[in-house]
Amino acid sequence: DQQVKQNSPSLSVQEGRISILNCDYTNSMFDYFLWYKKYPAEGPTFLISISSIKDKNEDGRFTVFLNKSAKHLSLHIVPSQPGDSAVYFCAATYSGGGADGLTFGKGTHLIIQP
């Protein structure tokens, strides 16, 4: 059973516009969420995170929104740039989880069109 779901395998956005990547989770114990970006043949790179005590976290062009009641988070990138073309993974974990490993979604391939 997938605990973190990214239902859009791919997303195409025009350069300069806003990219919105979505993520849903089922485990209500998750209290910390992260977004990673991955280029082909490279490891994932940490982008931004959010704790469940917040509903928004912003870092430059990247903003993550968390809706706990809906068990939904989203990553907004504005303005989108060609270098943003990559696979984006949503990940979740919880305090006291013991293993502290991250639970990842399957990823969304973002394509920025010129």
Add this chain to the structure above:
Amino acid sequence: GAGVSQSPSNKVTEKGKDVELRCDPISGHTALYWYRQSLGQGLEFLIYFQGNSAPDKSGLPSDRFSAERTGGSVSTLTIQRTQQEDSAVYLCASSPIARTGQPQHFGDGTRLSIL
């Protein structure tokens, strides 16, 4: 500074052989994680180390998988009697400590192909 280093970057081997994958974490990082990514899937958590200790090995897919870490630095993931379903990219990550909220820094992975 140097990031997480994994070797080999690619490994092709025959079914039934043993393989050993190596991870060299960022210097000073005490926490080390292993994940694998099968084709079309997200990353699957396998095991983590805090120092040389692995508190929970339940994420390892079968008893053919084992991992160790010595000297609080380099870790090896060993797969015995490889099967075709073991084909995947094996990723290692490290963080300063194993604590919620500490972003994990990933290496570029080892692409393992079992013929």
